[in-house]
Amino acid sequence: MPWLQHKRVGAADVYSLTDGLFRLDGGSMFGSVPKVLWEKVAPADEDNRIQLRSNPLLIQLGGRNILVDTGFWDRGGEKFDQMYAVERDETTFRGLGELGLSPDDIHYVINTHLHFDHCGRNTSLLGEPTFQNARHIVQRQELHDATHPHERSRASYIPETFVPVMEADLFDVVEGETEIVPGVKVLPLPGHNLGQQGVVLESEGEVLVYTADLLATTAHAPYPYVMGFDLYPVTCLETRKKYLPQWHEQHAIICTPHDPNVAFARLVEGRRGYTLEKMEE
Numbered sequence: 001m002p003w004l005q006h007k008r009v010g011a012a013d014v015y016s017l018t019d020g021l022f023r024l025d026g027g028s029m030f031g032s033v034p035k036v037l038w039e040k041v042a043p044a045d046e047d048n049r050i051q052l053r054s055n056p057l058l059i060q061l062g063g064r065n066i067l068v069d070t071g072f073w074d075r076g077g078e079k080f081d082q083m084y085a086v087e088r089d090e091t092t093f094r095g096l097g098e099l100g101l102s103p104d105d106i107h108y109v110i111n112t113h114l115h116f117d118h119c120g121r122n123t124s125l126l127g128e129p130t131f132q133n134a135r136h137i138v139q140r141q142e143l144h145d146a147t148h149p150h151e152r153s154r155a156s157y158i159p160e161t162f163v164p165v166m167e168a169d170l171f172d173v174v175e176g177e178t179e180i181v182p183g184v185k186v187l188p189l190p191g192h193n194l195g196q197q198g199v200v201l202e203s204e205g206e207v208l209v210y211t212a213d214l215l216a217t218t219a220h221a222p223y224p225y226v227m228g229f230d231l232y233p234v235t236c237l238e239t240r241k242k243y244l245p246q247w248h249e250q251h252a253i254i255c256t257p258h259d260p261n262v263a264f265a266r267l268v269e270g271r272r273g274y275t276l277e278k279m280e281e
C-alpha cells in the first residue's frame with residue numbers, strides 16, 4: 001500500500017505524504033524512559049536505532065495548497081545517509097505528483113522548524129528554493145536560532161536548506177499564534193527547541209493537529225516520553241500539559257512527523273494518561 005493517505009476534515013482534504021524512512025538512536029528518542037519500556041513500542045536495531053519516517057502533510061482548503069514540512073535532507077552524501085539509515089522508498093514529490101501537483105502549485109510551505117529532517121526539501125539539487133511560488137511560514141525565534149546555532153543545536157541545522165529561501169525573500173516570518181488562511185493556523189509548541197510551531201486545521205467543527213516534534217511519533221504521547229533531543233525538556237512537558245487535554249477534548253485528528261506506520265491518530269485517555277491510537281482507514 002502506498003503511503004499517501006487521505007482524510008477529509010470538514011471542507012479540507014488532508015494528505016499524509018512521506019519523504020522516506022530513517023533511523024535515530026532509540027535512547028535519544030525517548031530521553032529518560034528506560035529501554036525496557038520503549039523497545040516494546042519501538043524495537044531497536046543492532047546499532048540501537050529505531051525506525052522513523054519523515055511525514056510532511058498537504059492541506060487543501062479554499063483552493064490553497066499548504067505543505068507542512070517538506071522532507072528529509074537529500075544531499076548529505078553516502079556517509080550521512082548511512083548514519084541515518086535513509087531509505088527513500090517514497091518522496092514528497094512523488095506524493096504531490098500522484099495528486100497532480102508540482103512544487104510550483106504550493107501556495108504555502110509551513111516550516112514547523114528548520115531541522116534538516118523537516119525542511120530538507122526546501123531547496124533543490126541546484127541549491128535553489130524548491131517551492132518558488134510559496135510563502136514559507138517560520139517563527140521569528142526559529143529563524144534566529146537556525147542562523148545562530150550553538151554546539152548543542154548545530155548538527156540539526158543545514159544552512160543550505162533555509163539560506164536560499166531567505167535570499168529569495170520567500171519567508172513570511174511570524175511571531176506566535178498566526179492564521180495562515182481561514183481555518184489554518186500555526187501554534188508555537190516550544191520544548192523541542194524554542195521556535196517550533198505546530199499546525200491546527202479547523203473546518204466545520206472538525207480539528208486536525210500536526211504536532212511537529214512535540215509528539216514525534218504515536219509512541220511519544222505519554223507525558224514523560226520526552227526526547228533526549230529536546231533542548232528544553234521541562235518546557236516540552238508544559239506544552240504537552242497545555243495542549244493534549246485540549247486536543248483530546250476537541251477529538252482532534254493527530255498527525256505526527258515521524259511515525260513509521262501511522263498517518264492519522266487520536267488521543268485516548270487512560271489510567272496512566274494519554275496514548276495515541278491509529279484511526280481506522
Ligand SMILES: [Zn+2]
Nearest residue numbers: 115117118213
Ligand atoms: Zn524531527
